[in-house]
Amino acid sequence: MAKGYEVLEMLCKGVEYVYRGENYEDIDWLDKKPAITKNEFEAGFAQYDAWKAEQDAAQAAAKAALLDRLGITEDEAKLLLS
Amino acid sequence: MAAGLGFKDFVTGEVLTAADVDGYLMQGIWVFASAAARDAAVTSPQEGNFAYLKDTNVTTYYTGSAWANLDTTGMTNPMTTTGDTIYSSSGSTPARLGIGSTGQVLTVAGGVPTWATPAGGGGKVLQVVEGILTGNVGSASATFADTGLTVTITPTLATSKVLVIASCSSVMKTAVNTNVGLKLLRGATQIFYNDYIAHTGGSVANNVGSVSLVKLDSPATTSATTYKVQMANMAATGTTLINEYAGAAGNTVTSSIIAMEIGA
Numbered sequence: 561m562a563k564g565y566e567v568l569e570m571l572c573k574g575v576e577y578v579y580r581g582e583n584y585e586d587i588d589w590l591d592k593k594p595a596i597t598k599n600e601f602e603a604g605f606a607q608y609d610a611w612k613a614e615q616d617a618a619q620a621a622a623k624a625a626l627l628d629r630l631g632i633t634e635d636e637a638k639l640l641l642s
Numbered sequence: 643m644a645a646g647l648g649f650k651d652f653v654t655g656e657v658l659t660a661a662d663v664d665g666y667l668m669q670g671i672w673v674f675a676s677a678a679a680r681d682a683a684v685t686s687p688q689e690g691n692f693a694y695l696k697d698t699n700v701t702t703y704y705t706g707s708a709w710a711n712l713d714t715t716g717m718t719n720p721m722t723t724t725g726d727t728i729y730s731s732s733g734s735t736p737a738r739l740g741i742g743s744t745g746q747v748l749t750v751a752g753g754v755p756t757w758a759t760p761a762g763g764g765g766k767v768l769q770v771v772e773g774i775l776t777g778n779v780g781s782a783s784a785t786f787a788d789t790g791l792t793v794t795i796t797p798t799l800a801t802s803k804v805l806v807i808a809s810c811s812s813v814m815k816t817a818v819n820t821n822v823g824l825k826l827l828r829g830a831t832q833i834f835y836n837d838y839i840a841h842t843g844g845s846v847a848n849n850v851g852s853v854s855l856v857k858l859d860s861p862a863t864t865s866a867t868t869y870k871v872q873m874a875n876m877a878a879t880g881t882t883l884i885n886e887y888a889g890a891a892g893n894t895v896t897s898s899i900i901a902m903e904i905g906a
Contacts, residue, residue, distance in 0.1 A: 563778075564778075564780070565778070565780040565816070565881040565883060566816075568780070568782065568881070569782075569816060569880060569881055572782070575782060576782055576783035576784075576785065576878060577781075577782050577783065578779070578780065578781045578782070578783060578787040578873075579779070579780050580777065580778075580779045580789070580790050581777050581778075582777070582778075588787065590783045590785060590787070
């Protein structure tokens with residue numbers, strides 16, 4: 561189950577807010593105007609896992625492509641950064 | 643004038659003599675127009691005679707050697723204000739001790755009582771209050787905002803210090819390149835600042851556990867004083883959090899803020 565801040569990160573990139581709790585009413589929109597509706601927020605909990613998996617897959621693919629282009633393994637990359 | 647003879651219970655048929663009249667019946671309070679009239683009428687006063695003088699509204703009595711004023715021989719009230727008290731400044735001389743200030747105690751200085759501010763216990767803890775924050779708080783803004791972690795204390799003495807200890811639990815940033823800023827405020831006044839918390843220099847999540855904000859403050863007041871913690875997401879990206887939790891059933895992450903009044 562996603563947490564409120566994870567749903568907000570997914571739906572409200574670049575929006576300034578503070579929230580104290582897990583409910584839509586707990587969000588203090590510092591821009592004064594709500595960036596999303598309560599329905600969008602509540603629906604976001606069900607969408608988050610798929611979105612996160614997509615993000616992780618895209619990141620993994622990008623990393624693999626980079627390693628392939630450099631012609632090194634992940635372990636060799638870690639060694640270079642150590 | 644005859645001296646007073648005390649008290650006599652006259653019985654039926656008893657002959658009232660001149661001595662009875664002078665010694666018993668005339669021993670009330672005589673009324674005269676003035677002291678001069680009294681002295682003219684009573685040429686040989688006896689100890690215990692009483693006379694009321696109409697011109698000065700004073701009751702006098704004869705001591706055996708002189709007339710004395712009954713009304714002025716009592717204590718003259720020196721008090722003038724609500725809360726005043728009376729003490730002896732010298733022998734039987736009464737003196738006024740004006741009401742002290744709130745929080746003052748009665749002590750002795752120079753051999754007489756006086757109101758003074760107490761020392762406050764010399765570093766002792768006079769009171770302790772606590773505030774609790776349950777539930778996580780997140781920020782996506784670089785502007786410091788209230789977390790809800792707050793405590794209010796009313797110092798008993800303006801000279802007291804207040805030791806404030808705020809412990810923010812499970813402080814973290816999500817997987818972005820930012821860091822956590824925390825402030826401790828007395829009312830709207832910043833008294834403690836800390837940032838770069840949970841910084842990694844990269845886009846990985848980082849939970850640093852508890853972060854303490856500790857300040858020995860001197861509010862110099864006896865009014866209710868509120869201390870609170872504010873948080874900011876310093877790079878305004880991702881989320882910074884306190885009271886983040888893993889979701890274990892029955893376990894609730896809490897942060898606390900404690901204010902202790904310390905006697906000066």
